Amino acid sequence: MKPCDFVVFGTRGDLARRKLMPSLYQLEKVEVIPPETTIFGVAREESTDEQYVGLALESLKEFMNEPIDNSVWERLARRLRYVQVDLTQSDQYGRLRDKVDQTERATVNYFAVPPSLFGTICQGLAAAGLATEGARVVLEKPIGTDLASSRIINDAVGAFFPEGQVYRIDHYLAKETVLNLLALRF
Template identity: 55%
Template sequence: MKEKKIFKPCDLVIYGALGDLSKRKLLISLYRLENANFIEPDTRIIGVDLHDIKSTGFVEMAHKSLKEFLNDDIDDVVWKRFSARLSYLKIDLTQMDQYQQLNSVIDQKSRIMVNYFAVSPFLFKNICQGLDKSGVLTENSRMVMEKPIGHDLKSSKEINDVVASVFSENQVYRIDHYISVALCQFYFHHQLESQYH
């Protein structure tokens, strides 16, 4: 029986792509999904961060992270396929005008845009407002953020209010930071898949 592909073609945009969460968890999980043949061929992974490292620098960083945190050998064939998905945009997340760059790389017609907020919650408002102002979002866009959201009830409500001003509730996915990587993979991608049916 042919394995079911969980991931539909999409543009996965990781904000904070050079940060610890991306290096230690997201890129590792995505590589494992690639290794399991669970990512559709046309899916792209777009890293967004402040530093000017170009796409080649992002690919090099991803490879270094896999060597350090994968706890397994990197398969050359899988890596070649995975690295071909990777690209990078230099965006200062506090500067609203810089989000316009996304319009030049996001394929709004044939892909779902999945926005993964791998940054401190204090930047969520900036990202939401920047995305909204850029016009890159559509009704098919998705947003993923990790819990805990904020440092107390008040800050959590403030963040959720900001998110709700840009994304509808059925576009938002909140993932528990403390669940296992395997469960996180299943939960995240199963949730996204369900939106296509």
């Protein structure tokens, strides 16, 4: 597998804390995440990398059904970075652009946020020059509240990312999907 930058939008939310962080821990445990991969947590609250690492550990302690292996945790913690971005403000996405490595590796953008923000985030990524050929977008289902809203959201995402760069998943299957994202299409 090639290294990538894995960006979690809504990193302080329930989905990221309850499902995604434990899945990333499990992937770290079986050593499938390349050593050079960095995981960026993005949310609007002010925080530091150290505080984000603390939140991630807190999430694992709360939501893992097994003891935390310190060596696995230390490897995962070294990957974690925090970027403060108000997702509704396109001008703030430059903060993320300044951190990710667009030249050497792909970027996986995981949207652990309400679907109403999907188009807004894609627009912000595009405004910052982050809607590139090497970028992937992961959308959590359900997308919208009905067929009409689903089409609106998918069209908004499609305006910035071609279909081959978009993954739609159910968070109950997130662990397997994250593994596949790290292995495929790069």
